Amino acid sequence: MIDVLVVDDDYHVAHAHALAIARVEGFRVVGEAHSGGEAERLVVDAAPDLLLLDMYLPDFTGLDLVRRLTAAGRAVPDFLLVTAARDLESVRTSMQLGAFYYLVKPFTFAALREQLEAYRAWTERLQRAPAGQRDVDQEVVDSLYSLRSTPSRTAATVRGLQPTMARVLEIVTAAPRSIGAAEVAERLGASRPTAQRYLATLVRKQLIDLDLSYGSTGRPEHRYVPRRR
Known part of the structure; x- marks a missing residue:
């Protein structure tokens, strides 16, 4: 389970974000902070894995929060910046400080999800590293970077697809490993035949690949992976 601290000066917005996060499988909200100082205290008390971090706070900025935690020698959670700030310097600075992504307000639930x-x-790809492994090869590095850039590629790819098919594509792309029709159907909230139909169409469109996996029965299982490049 990934623990998230929501940081936003607007109480209503923070609560709305918390409710949205709770709808995404594998995430839970461990607190809401409405100022930089409150967020700083909750980072220590709640030890979140991820901050959903607003830029503009009443005492100091979200990026200043990251700087303060670093200067104090505290562990800095990963952070996803959500802000109305659209200036290039804010984007550049957030990237330099290690933001996982930068969402410009207003955004949809689908974009946040x-x-x-x-x-x-x-994070799941990081956790799959063998115990005690310290070094990685280029393939692992490329894999980790590609996962971080997946949303941008997906957003460009789904243009022209009807919404449900685009959502199926997102599910396959975001999955940490190959995924079957039953798993896609569960996340989509649809029947397996429906999911299978969309998956087959995406394979025909060459947007995803079919990965045949042979189990103990010797019969192939249809599983799906993002399009190999």
């Missing part, structure tokens, strides 16, 4: 699912896939 996409970023959270990409983050979950990224």
Whole structure:
């Protein structure tokens, strides 16, 4: 389970974000903060894995919060910046400080969910490293970076697809490993035949790949992975 601290000066917005996060599988909200100082205290008390971090806070900015935690020698959670700030310097600085992504307000639930699912896939890929492994090869590095950039590629790819098919594509793309029709159907909230139909169409469109997996029965299981490049 990924623990999230929501940081936003607007109580109503913070609560709305918390409710949205609770709808995404694998995430739970461990607190809401409405100022930088309150967020700083909750980072220590609640030890969140991820901050849903607003830029503009009443005492100091969200990026200043990251700087303060670093200067104090405290563990800095990963953070997803959500802000109305659209200036290039804010985007550049957030990237330099390690933001996982930068969502410009207002944004849809689908956009937030996409970023959270990409983050979950990224953390799961990190956790699959063998115990005690310290070094990685280029393939692993490329895999980790590709997971972080998945949302941008997905957003470009889904243009022209009807919403349900685009959502199926997002599910396959965000999955940390190959995924079957039953799992897609569960996340989509639809029947397996419906999911299977969309998956088959996406394979025909060459947007995803079919990965045949042979189990103990010797019969192939149809599983799906993002399009190999």
